[in-house]
Amino acid sequence: xxxxxxxxxxxxxxxxxxxxxxxxxxxxxxxxxxxxxxxxxxxxxxxxxxxxxxxxxxxxxxxxxxxxxxxxxxxxxxxxxxxxxxxxxxxxxxxxxxxxxxxxxxxxxxxxx
Amino acid sequence: xxxxxxxxxxxxxxxxxxxxxxxxxxxxxxxxxxxxxxxxxxxxxxxxxxxxxxxxxxxxxxxxxxxxxxxxxxxxxxxxxxxxxxxxxxxxxxxxxxxxxxxxxxxxxxxxxx
Numbered sequence: 254x255x256x257x258x259x260x261x262x263x264x265x266x267x268x269x270x271x272x273x274x275x276x277x278x279x280x281x282x283x284x285x286x287x288x289x290x291x292x293x294x295x296x297x298x299x300x301x302x303x304x305x306x307x308x309x310x311x312x313x314x315x316x317x318x319x320x321x322x323x324x325x326x327x328x329x330x331x332x333x334x335x336x337x338x339x340x341x342x343x344x345x346x347x348x349x350x351x352x353x354x355x356x357x358x359x360x361x362x363x364x365x366x
Numbered sequence: 367x368x369x370x371x372x373x374x375x376x377x378x379x380x381x382x383x384x385x386x387x388x389x390x391x392x393x394x395x396x397x398x399x400x401x402x403x404x405x406x407x408x409x410x411x412x413x414x415x416x417x418x419x420x421x422x423x424x425x426x427x428x429x430x431x432x433x434x435x436x437x438x439x440x441x442x443x444x445x446x447x448x449x450x451x452x453x454x455x456x457x458x459x460x461x462x463x464x465x466x467x468x469x470x471x472x473x474x475x476x477x478x479x480x
Binding site for chain 2 (some may be wrong): 255287289294295296297298299302342344353354355357358359
């Protein structure tokens with residue numbers, strides 16, 4: 254049973270435009286969500302996070318939106334840059350479960366110059 | 367501050383052998399978690415160690431084990447290797463602060479089982 258899903262395996266966007274990556278979850282106990290970016294042969298790099306008490310968090314070009322009723326979160330990257338091309342993973346955790354991360358399957362973002 | 371380091375970066379073993387992977391967390395971080403990444407199963411949690419004690423364990427067989435030392439460095443061991451154990455093994459460290467903490471990942475160890 255996949256508790257965190259990223260239904261789009263890939264996304265192609267033109268440089269300068271907005272990239273929107275989506276993530277759905279089924280476990281209502283999840284109360285903290287994170288986005289990681291991963292290049293081949295490297296470990297995931299933390300991008301941005303959001304607690305379930307918020308519905309939006311911004312950090313520079315990156316904004317994460319959380320819709321708890323829909324069990325859905327999204328990552329917006331504006332403007333997209335070629336260096337953003339990577340695989341993006343969303344992850345979720347439950348506070349009293351020791352911060353164990355449950356990951357989605359990832360979305361490969363390609364930003365074309 | 368130096369990031370999470372993992373050694374070795376690449377490893378080739380044959381079925382039936384055992385392997386030990388090492389992880390050094392970010393200085394000051396006391397919790398270390400291990401994850402396995404495969405094309406079929408994605409990123410899956412193996413276990414977490416804090417203060418030399420295993421706090422959480424994922425759904426993996428007993429062939430997968432780990433430990434943590436007093437300096438917070440951690441090792442994971444896989445015994446009786448199977449072809450399906452071929453994967454990228456990632457280590458992540460965090461403080462912890464008592465609340466929700468961000469985990470920071472190392473570059474991983476690529477294990478190939480022949």
